[in-house]
Amino acid sequence: MVMTTHEEKMRTVRFRVAATPHIVVDSEVCRDSGCSLRACVYVCPANLFVPLDDGGILFNYEQCFECGTCYIACNQEGAIRWSYPDGGYGVTFRES
Amino acid sequence: MSAATASESFDVIVVGAGPAGSTAALLCARAGLQVLLLERGEYPGAKNVSGAAFYGSAILNELIPNWWEQAPVERYICRRDIAFMSPTTSVALDFHCAGEGYTTPPYNGFIVLRPRFDRWLAAQAEAAGAFLLTSTVVDDVLRENGRVVGVRVRREQGDIRGKVVIACDGVNSFLAKKVGLQREFHAHELSLGVKEVLGLDPTIIEDRFRLSGDEGIAYEYLGAITEDVHGGAFLYTNRDSLSLGVIGQVSSLVERRKRPYELLERFKAHPAVAPLVRGAKLREYSAHLIPESGWSMKPTLYTDGMLVAGDAAGFCLAAGLYLEGMNYAMQSGLAAAETAIEACRRDRFSARALSGYRKHLKRRNVSTDFRAYRHAPAFVNSARLQNLYPEVVASGMEQLFRVDGKAKRKILPLARQMMRQYQLKPGDMLRDGYQVVRAYLW
Numbered sequence: 023m024v025m026t027t028h029e030e031k032m033r034t035v036r037f038r039v040a041a042t043p044h045i046v047v048d049s050e051v052c053r054d055s056g057c058s059l060r061a062c063v064y065v066c067p068a069n070l071f072v073p074l075d076d077g078g079i080l081f082n083y084e085q086c087f088e089c090g091t092c093y094i095a096c097n098q099e100g101a102i103r104w105s106y107p108d109g110g111y112g113v114t115f116r117e118s
Numbered sequence: 119m120s121a122a123t124a125s126e127s128f129d130v131i132v133v134g135a136g137p138a139g140s141t142a143a144l145l146c147a148r149a150g151l152q153v154l155l156l157e158r159g160e161y162p163g164a165k166n167v168s169g170a171a172f173y174g175s176a177i178l179n180e181l182i183p184n185w186w187e188q189a190p191v192e193r194y195i196c197r198r199d200i201a202f203m204s205p206t207t208s209v210a211l212d213f214h215c216a217g218e219g220y221t222t223p224p225y226n227g228f229i230v231l232r233p234r235f236d237r238w239l240a241a242q243a244e245a246a247g248a249f250l251l252t253s254t255v256v257d258d259v260l261r262e263n264g265r266v267v268g269v270r271v272r273r274e275q276g277d278i279r280g281k282v283v284i285a286c287d288g289v290n291s292f293l294a295k296k297v298g299l300q301r302e303f304h305a306h307e308l309s310l311g312v313k314e315v316l317g318l319d320p321t322i323i324e325d326r327f328r329l330s331g332d333e334g335i336a337y338e339y340l341g342a343i344t345e346d347v348h349g350g351a352f353l354y355t356n357r358d359s360l361s362l363g364v365i366g367q368v369s370s371l372v373e374r375r376k377r378p379y380e381l382l383e384r385f386k387a388h389p390a391v392a393p394l395v396r397g398a399k400l401r402e403y404s405a406h407l408i409p410e411s412g413w414s415m416k417p418t419l420y421t422d423g424m425l426v427a428g429d430a431a432g433f434c435l436a437a438g439l440y441l442e443g444m445n446y447a448m449q450s451g452l453a454a455a456e457t458a459i460e461a462c463r464r465d466r467f468s469a470r471a472l473s474g475y476r477k478h479l480k481r482r483n484v485s486t487d488f489r490a491y492r493h494a495p496a497f498v499n500s501a502r503l504q505n506l507y508p509e510v511v512a513s514g515m516e517q518l519f520r521v522d523g524k525a526k527r528k529i530l531p532l533a534r535q536m537m538r539q540y541q542l543k544p545g546d547m548l549r550d551g552y553q554v555v556r557a558y559l560w
Contacts, residue, residue, distance in 0.1 A: 024316065024386055024395050028379050031314070031403035038160070061305075061372040067312045067379060067405035087405045088165060090290040091310045094303055094407070095372050105292070106158055108272060110253030114164045115233050117315040117359070118404035 028069055032085055039084045040111035045092070045104040047071070049078030052101055061095035062102070087113050128154045130458050131269055131280035132248075133256045133293055135162035135240040137174070137444045138428025139286035141451035142458075143240075144181060147247035149459045154278065155240065155248045156271065158255045163236030165288075167313060167406035169352050169361060171195060171336050172228045172235070174445030177452070179224040182242060186225065190234040192356035193334025195227035196220045200439075201390065203341035204512035208390035221333070229334045229354045229361065231315070258296055259283060259424065265467070266297065266423030281467050282458040283424045286451060289407045291417075291430035299426055300417035305369035306499070307411040309349060309436070312378040313363030316398035320358045326394065327355055337394075338441065341508025343385055347376050348504045351385045352441070353394060360398055362386070365408065367499055378405070408443070410436040410499070413492035419479070420457075420472040427454040433484060437494035439558070446484055453478035494557040502550055510540050 023030075047062075053076060062071040062079065068087050072080040079101075088106060096102045106112070132143045135157035143155040159165040173195075178185050186194075201210035220226045244250045260268035260277055268279035285293040289308070294300035327335050339351040349366035364381045371378060386395050409415055415432040419425065427433070428447035435442045457475040461467050479485040497503060514536050518529070527535075536542070 023400065024392075024398055025383060026314075026400050026403075031379060031400065034400055034402045035404070059372065064375050064377055065310065065368060065371050067310060069377070069379070089310065089405050089407050091308075091368055091405075091407060094305050094308055094368050105257070106255050109158050109255045110160045112165075114160050115167060115402065115404050117231055117233065117402040118167045118170075118313055118361075 032068065035085070036114045036116060037085055038111050038114060040107045043083035044088070044107040044112070045081065045083050045086060045102065047079050047081040048101055048103070049074070049080070051098050052079045053077040055098045055101070057098050057101070059097060061097065062092045065091050065095045067091065126152075128152045128278065128280040129462050130154070130282050130284060131156065131278060132284045132286060133269060134286040134288055134428070134430070135243075135250065135252075136166050136236055136286060136288065136428060136447060137239060138430070138447035138451035138454075139284070140236065140239040140243045141181070141448040142284050142286060142427060142455040143243040143248040144246045145452055145455035146458055147243060151459065151462055153243075153248040154280065155243055155250045156254050156256055156269070157240070157250065157252045159252060161233070161237050161252055162240035162250070163233035166232040166236050167311065167404045168232060168443060169313075169336075169354055169363065169441070170230050170232050170235070170444065171354060171441065172230045172444045173226065173442050174448045175224045175226065175228060177445060177448050184223065186223075186228065189238050190230070192229040192231060193329070193332050194221070194225040195229060195336050196333050197335040199335060199337045201337065201339045202508035202511045203339055203343040203388065203390065204509045205342050206389065207512035207516050209511050209515045227336070229336065229356055231356065231361070256287065256293065259293060264422060266421065281423070282461055282472070284451075284454045284458060285424060285426045285430050286428045286447070287430050289409045289429040291426065294417050294426045294430050297421060297424060299419070299421060299424075303415065305372060306367060307409070307415050309365050309367050309408045309410045310371065310378055310405065311363050311365045311408055312382050312403070312405045313361060314382065314403050315356070315401045316360045316362065316395060317358060317401045318360055318398040322397070323355050323358070323360070329355065339385075340438075340504070341512065343388060344381055345374070345376065345384070346505055347371055347374050347381065348499045348501070353391065359401060360395060362395065367410070379403075408436065409434045410495055412436065412495050413488045414495070416488070420469060420475050422469045423467050425454040425457060425472060425475055427451050433488065435487060435491060436498065437491045437557070438498040440491070446487070449482040449484045450479060453482045453484060491557065493553070497553045497557045500550075500553070502546065506540060506542070510536055510542070
């Protein structure tokens, strides 16, 4: 199948999920700053940022590519803190 | 961590086992130095993604003669196709070379798959005597009197001392930033690449792309393929799969509110692309950032006890005609290794002692190339080149070739009409012409 949904794409990627998140989104910063851009919601290639009705952002770290795009795209100081997951954890590409 | 590595001190600690790191480690180990090569992935290449067209064959051949005979390569690149796209039309430059060095050793370029290739390259560094430690994140450097004297890894007793640290930790280089060699990036300086590897029978690939044996083709696309997002797309033939992807400038994706994987789907559905990917089956989806701004995002390249190489140093040439990263990663890795070897020989590791890195980068043609093409990345990502000119070219060709019984128009009146239709201003075109000259001609 050539054309695939995002869910189908994500099912092809192998993740070894660490116990603790390597990226933390401070939803209060998103809310308090009244961020309407919500760049993270659009740019994340894994579609891991979920906008909440109250202006906050819900983030799932489990299927993160560790690419850094959210951090680069976010224009709110301190909203996204990120490092790399522990060694051997996180995404493991096999083909790309 | 084993007691041995924690207590030992190394001559050189290389952070990141990608093309830059493994090449640096290999050369240092061959010079007889004690080398530690650290990789945060489960294996080298586990976190790495690129197209991946590798144009560093001749460079690698100096280190490992006839390397392609033992390395996991997909196909050698003897054809390149650069296409300007509108939503319905494609106008391409089709380059096919069966000349010496393209279809014969050392080959001009290879298509590779990074998890396999990077893993193989790191194994060559290991074979040369480097000590490879995978599943190990480096969180910081160790400093004494302001000098870098090792690294702190996220493990128990994680302080490891080394005389020189070579940071090859990729586009997000936390190390270069921690040490203050690199600033924070802006969203217009980086592009996001999303990619798919699609399985396809080798005989279908060879028939469909008119390839024989191990020949391969690299397609690159500009224009409406990324809609109004600044970027491009690529399609490469592997042995039994296709690698294809879309690249979008991060700031531009944000401004246009486009989701990268939706652009990827539209790319595959384009009438010029759909027949090439028909019947192929998704094997893996991936994504990675690309330091596309080249010279302008170059960090300070060295400080007391530390050097920066590869993507961490912004050595990725995204200049339209050229889309090269792995070769410059290796060239800068070699330059860093040569610098480290000299430093160890003299037993001096200050910034001054490491300043020979500049000379080695020049001799390896890294700084020369990036300097020469320093105006190209901004030009490639300019709005008119991205959104307007490909459309104009495609639509102009569409009209030039259309036969509908009406009187044929010669090129000048057609050009005038196109300028009116697309509101092209002669002043802008002159300026862009000058940009082309400045970026590419001298």
